Amino acid sequence: MANLEIDFCGVKSPNPFWLASAPPTNTGDQVKRAFDAGWGGAVWKTLGNPIVNVSSRFGGVDYGSTKLMGLNNIELITDRPLSVNLAEMLDVKKQYPKHTLIASLMVDTRDEWHEIIQKVEDVGSDLIELNFGCPHGMCERGMGSAVGAEPEVLKTIVGWVMEKATIPVIVKLTPNIGDITEPAEAALEAGAHAVSLINTIKSIVGVDLDRMVPLPSVGNASSNGGYCGPAVKPIALHLLGQVAKVFPRPISGIGGISNWRDAAEFIALGSTSVQVCTAVMHYGYRIVEDMIEGLSDFLDDRGMSSVHELIGKATPQYQEWGELDLNHHVVASIDPDKCIGCQLCFVACMDGSHQCIHIPGMDDEAKRRAGHTVLPTSIPDRVVKTSAGAPGARVPWVHEDECVGCNLCQLVCPVEGCITMVEQRKGPEVETWNDRVARGDDLPPGGLDATLRARGKL
Amino acid sequence: MGETKAGYPLPAGRLEEALKDKKPLYTRGEALTEANRCIYCVDAPCVKACPTGIDIPTFIHKIATDNVRGAARTIFEDNLLGYSCARVCPVEVLCVGDCVYNGWGREPIQIGRLQRYATETALARDPALLSRTRKPKSGRRVALVGAGPASLAAAGHLALDGHHAVIFERKSIPGGLNALGIAPYKLQADDALDEIAFIEALGDVEIRTGTSVVAGEPKAGEVGVGSLLADYDAVFLGLGLGADNFLGVPGEDGPGVYGATALIERIKVDPSLSLAGLSRVAIVGGGNTAIDVARELALLGVPDVFMVYRKGAAAMPGYAHEMDGARREGVRLVEHRQPTEVVRDGERVVGLRVARTNGEGDEVLTCDAVVLAIGQARLTALAAAFEGVKLDERGRVLVDDDCRTGNPKVFAGGDCVNGGKEVVNAAQHGKLAARAMGRMFGRG
Numbered sequence: 001m002a003n004l005e006i007d008f009c010g011v012k013s014p015n016p017f018w019l020a021s022a023p024p025t026n027t028g029d030q031v032k033r034a035f036d037a038g039w040g041g042a043v044w045k046t047l048g049n050p051i052v053n054v055s056s057r058f059g060g061v062d063y064g065s066t067k068l069m070g071l072n073n074i075e076l077i078t079d080r081p082l083s084v085n086l087a088e089m090l091d092v093k094k095q096y097p098k099h100t101l102i103a104s105l106m107v108d109t110r111d112e113w114h115e116i117i118q119k120v121e122d123v124g125s126d127l128i129e130l131n132f133g134c135p136h137g138m139c140e141r142g143m144g145s146a147v148g149a150e151p152e153v154l155k156t157i158v159g160w161v162m163e164k165a166t167i168p169v170i171v172k173l174t175p176n177i178g179d180i181t182e183p184a185e186a187a188l189e190a191g192a193h194a195v196s197l198i199n200t201i202k203s204i205v206g207v208d209l210d211r212m213v214p215l216p217s218v219g220n221a222s223s224n225g226g227y228c229g230p231a232v233k234p235i236a237l238h239l240l241g242q243v244a245k246v247f248p249r250p251i252s253g254i255g256g257i258s259n260w261r262d263a264a265e266f267i268a269l270g271s272t273s274v275q276v277c278t279a280v281m282h283y284g285y286r287i288v289e290d291m292i293e294g295l296s297d298f299l300d301d302r303g304m305s306s307v308h309e310l311i312g313k314a315t316p317q318y319q320e321w322g323e324l325d326l327n328h329h330v331v332a333s334i335d336p337d338k339c340i341g342c343q344l345c346f347v348a349c350m351d352g353s354h355q356c357i358h359i360p361g362m363d364d365e366a367k368r369r370a371g372h373t374v375l376p377t378s379i380p381d382r383v384v385k386t387s388a389g390a391p392g393a394r395v396p397w398v399h400e401d402e403c404v405g406c407n408l409c410q411l412v413c414p415v416e417g418c419i420t421m422v423e424q425r426k427g428p429e430v431e432t433w434n435d436r437v438a439r440g441d442d443l444p445p446g447g448l449d450a451t452l453r454a455r456g457k458l
Numbered sequence: 459m460g461e462t463k464a465g466y467p468l469p470a471g472r473l474e475e476a477l478k479d480k481k482p483l484y485t486r487g488e489a490l491t492e493a494n495r496c497i498y499c500v501d502a503p504c505v506k507a508c509p510t511g512i513d514i515p516t517f518i519h520k521i522a523t524d525n526v527r528g529a530a531r532t533i534f535e536d537n538l539l540g541y542s543c544a545r546v547c548p549v550e551v552l553c554v555g556d557c558v559y560n561g562w563g564r565e566p567i568q569i570g571r572l573q574r575y576a577t578e579t580a581l582a583r584d585p586a587l588l589s590r591t592r593k594p595k596s597g598r599r600v601a602l603v604g605a606g607p608a609s610l611a612a613a614g615h616l617a618l619d620g621h622h623a624v625i626f627e628r629k630s631i632p633g634g635l636n637a638l639g640i641a642p643y644k645l646q647a648d649d650a651l652d653e654i655a656f657i658e659a660l661g662d663v664e665i666r667t668g669t670s671v672v673a674g675e676p677k678a679g680e681v682g683v684g685s686l687l688a689d690y691d692a693v694f695l696g697l698g699l700g701a702d703n704f705l706g707v708p709g710e711d712g713p714g715v716y717g718a719t720a721l722i723e724r725i726k727v728d729p730s731l732s733l734a735g736l737s738r739v740a741i742v743g744g745g746n747t748a749i750d751v752a753r754e755l756a757l758l759g760v761p762d763v764f765m766v767y768r769k770g771a772a773a774m775p776g777y778a779h780e781m782d783g784a785r786r787e788g789v790r791l792v793e794h795r796q797p798t799e800v801v802r803d804g805e806r807v808v809g810l811r812v813a814r815t816n817g818e819g820d821e822v823l824t825c826d827a828v829v830l831a832i833g834q835a836r837l838t839a840l841a842a843a844f845e846g847v848k849l850d851e852r853g854r855v856l857v858d859d860d861c862r863t864g865n866p867k868v869f870a871g872g873d874c875v876n877g878g879k880e881v882v883n884a885a886q887h888g889k890l891a892a893r894a895m896g897r898m899f900g901r902g
């Protein structure tokens with residue numbers, strides 16, 4: 001059994017699964033229940049000067065019959081008195097000395113930062129996380145993402161924190177910025193031990209068209225909130241990939257993590273620990289059992305004895321577009337034994353890609369009318385074999401010479417494993433766009449005269 | 459389920475092989491789609507409806523995250539026979555019947571099929587999934603009588619706990635009714651035997667087939683009650699039920715009249731059985747065994763199969779969903795008739811004389827064979843031979859919540875305790891008894 005324990009800036013955590021600073025870490029009772037369920041650490045709901053919250057606070061985005069693909073909130077930091085939170089943190093740390101307790105902080109002035117750091121260190125916090133990411137409410141007061149989006153301001157505040165802190169400091173980054181590597185590098189220069197990302201993404205989840213009020217509504221108005229949940233995972237993975245290239249210290253990955261596989265992906269792209277909020281708000285602390293078991297089995301399968309062997313394994317393979325091999329080529333292949341004859345691949349390729357999927361039973365005239373421009377001499381009349389399928393010769397056929405290997409048909413096909421992408425290299429050697437640029441061979445025909453003139457080719 | 463072991467070879471040419479699986483193994487895509495439909499309920503009603511209390515939402519959630527081995531672990535933790543239960547449980551009246559989707563007027567989650575996907579896929583990929591977790595040997599030995607689901611579940615749990623389980627089975631093929639009685643379109647004998655190989659591989663499990671446990675003085679191939687009590691630290695009785703009951707009417711003895719479970723056993727494992735020449739078969743009874751044998755004969759090509767039941771359809775103890783299936787396969791139901799005689803022409807069966815239960819006379823229903831599915835005898839006289847073991851007025855072995863009999867060393871479970879329920883009830887009894895024995899041995 002693989003060892004799930006991690007070392008995060010010298011702090012040992014029983015596993016990489018931490019709760020993100022959010023409602024699941026509001027109170028000591030909650031955090032204790034979470035630790036009992038198996039969570040390795042918890043970032044307490046952000047502490048600062050207490051605020052007041054509005055009602056309602058959350059908006060959800062469903063996709064088809066899937067609930068809560070995305071969650072949006074306009075909640076602020078903790079609304080409980082600091083002394084109450086601190087007493088509960090002390091109590092949690094006493095009862096769970098081996099679990100990782102992280103204090104999330106957001107205050108304004110240098111004195112405030114120094115005072116609150118002293119207080120959270122006194123109650124036994126293992127790590128401090130600076131919330132420079134909250135994209136609503138707090139940023140209007142010059143805190144949260146207002147800091148995270150200004151690398152110079154960020155550096156100053158991290159400087160104040162480093163003057164005081166005796167435990168490692170994590171800077172939580174906001175995704176609401178053009179280039180995430182700027183605040184990451186600013187944090188590094190200011191001496192931060194780690195970063196975490198992402199906080200929520202600025203969003204409006206919808207509009208109530210009867211009342212003409214954006215959602216979630218507070219009476220007759222609304223405000224932009226922060227978006228999170230499974231929908232943001234691809235955005236978070238990208239930002240993580242970017243930060244991992246410039247930030248050589250531990251990273252805590254956050255954003256849409258719901259299961260062991262998501263966690264493994266974040267770790268492979270450079271996270272040491274992962275944090276979860278929405279999935280727990282949806283299903284409860286219990287989801288961690290599957291995360292622990294799934295990650296442990298995965299590591300065993302790969303012959304890895306510890307989480308640390310997985311960290312950053314995929315980072316080198318995340319490259320810029322110009323480094324990709326132009327001679328790598330794949331074509332779609334349809335398994336006639338699995339096809340149910342829905343022809344979604346056909347319409348996707350016809351209208352959304354390169355018109356190279358054909359359906360049987362059309363003469364050349366019908367093919368032209370359907371939109372094909374290149375006609376194959378013949379296509380096989382393949383009959384749908386699956387018992388669930390529609391009758392007749394309905395299995396589409398891929399004109400391989402025309403297929404550009406975009407994946408679209410495979411992505412829309414409802415049947416697992418029915419369409420596969422088969423490698424058919426264009427040439428044995430690796431050739432990248434950057435190679436072509438270096439050779440001055442980067443002008444495919446069909447462009448602008450002005451460009452050709454500028455290159456001296458006209 | 460995994461690879462077939464060599465231990466109990468089955469002859470080829472068994473009639474059951476002709477019957478197609480009605481609920482084949484899901485593909486990964488099908489399983490993911492169905493698993494993602496599950497709401498992952500809290501305090502879920504489906505769990506409460508499972509006699510072994512499998513944590514259904516958790517295992518389905520694990521399928522949805524592609525953690526199939528984890529899903530299988532969750533299932534086996536509560537039910538070591540989770541694989542065969544997935545295929546044979548009457549889920550319509552158990553877990554699936556209580557899924558919250560029913561109340562919502564939507565198709566409930568196919569829990570049985572997901573459970574099969576998890577157990578079958580996980581064990582194919584990782585046969586040592588559970589045996590790796592076996593505890594060190596305890597040196598304790600338990601004798602189990604009968605190799606049906608009750609004993610097999612108990613033996614598996616005992617083995618994982620480090621104890622030595624020795625099963626005595628009078629037949630040459632182990633598995634009890636799970637191997638010899640289940641309708642082939644749910645589970646065939648070879649798959650039931652594969653599951654036994656899985657149980658044997660969990661640890662120290664020994665199955666002595668062709669060995670009867672007897673109350674009196676043991677002869678060759680027999681073991682006495684006294685020696686079990688003397689040689690083992692505990693005994694588990696998983697005796698099941700006995701031979702098919704007969705009606706006691708004229709003409710009943712002789713060729714062409716079969717006991718239902720005896721006939722099913724031959725369909726499953728006896729290649730010498732032929733149904734050729736049978737054109738009309740009367741099945742007497744209204745329970746699930748009657749429905750099963752009727753469906754099997756109809757599916758095997760007997761042109762006219764009809765059930766004769768003494769009351770109306772609504773009073774049938776067999777499940778309505780099973781009877782619906784039987785009707786779709788062409789089985790007829792003749793209600794309110796009580797058989798009074800098997801009519802023969804010489805040796806040959808030519809009809810079944812029945813009396814109308816409303817008293818309006820009798821008639822002869824033409825048929826060339828009669829199958830009796832009117833219950834099975836009790837085998838529990840053997841149980842009573844163990845000192846302290848008591849039976850109730852219906853011949854069932856009396857046990858407490860731990861499946862312990864009046865003798866603190868003797869436990870019992872399955873059909874011999876509940877009078878004949880399902881495989882899953884036997885599995886639960888086996889688990890409860892094994893856990894109680896573990897506590898008695900100072901483990902668990």
Ligand SMILES: Cc1cc2nc3c(=O)[nH]c(=O)nc-3n(C[C@H](O)[C@H](O)[C@H](O)COP(=O)(O)OP(=O)(O)OC[C@H]3O[C@@H](n4cnc5c(N)ncnc54)[C@H](O)[C@@H]3O)c2cc1C
Pocket residue numbers: 546547548603604605606607608609626627628629632633634635636639640641644669670671672696697698699719722746747750837840871872873874878879880881882884
């Ligand atoms: C036709 C039929 C169809 C069924 N279909 C289903 C179904 O679809 N789903 C479902 O869940 N359940 C079904 N059942 C019920 C299910 O098979 C039983 O509830 C279950 O097998 C009971 O398990 P058991 O271990 O108690 O007994 P059994 O399975 O009966 O096993 C008892 C074993 O003990 C052996 N034995 C008895 N006495 C001795 C002795 N003195 N010495 C040595 N060995 C002995 C017997 O030979 C037998 O192998 C069906 C039953 C029948 C009859």
Ligand SMILES: Cc1cc2nc3c(=O)[nH]c(=O)nc-3n(C[C@H](O)[C@H](O)[C@H](O)COP(=O)(O)O)c2cc1C
Pocket residue numbers: 020021022023045046071072073075076077078104131133134172198199200227228229230232254255256257275276277278279
């Ligand atoms: C209701 C709600 C409140 C949140 N409050 C905080 C907070 O107080 N401090 C903070 O740093 N992040 C806060 N977050 C952001 C989360 O910690 C996390 O970064 C984000 O939700 C992305 O993770 P997820 O996709 O797993 O939800 C909050 C998120 C939600 C949904």
Ligand code: SF4
Pocket residue numbers: none
């Ligand atoms: S989830 Fe709880 S706090 Fe929120 S609206 Fe519902 S009842 Fe109220």
Ligand code: SF4
Pocket residue numbers: 334338339340341342343344345346395396409412413414415418419
């Ligand atoms: S989308 Fe898939 S299933 Fe549908 S027609 Fe195309 S290949 Fe067949």
Ligand code: SF4
Pocket residue numbers: 495496497498499502503504505514515518556557558559567569
């Ligand atoms: S009741 Fe139905 S939906 Fe709910 S957990 Fe059980 S199977 Fe899933």
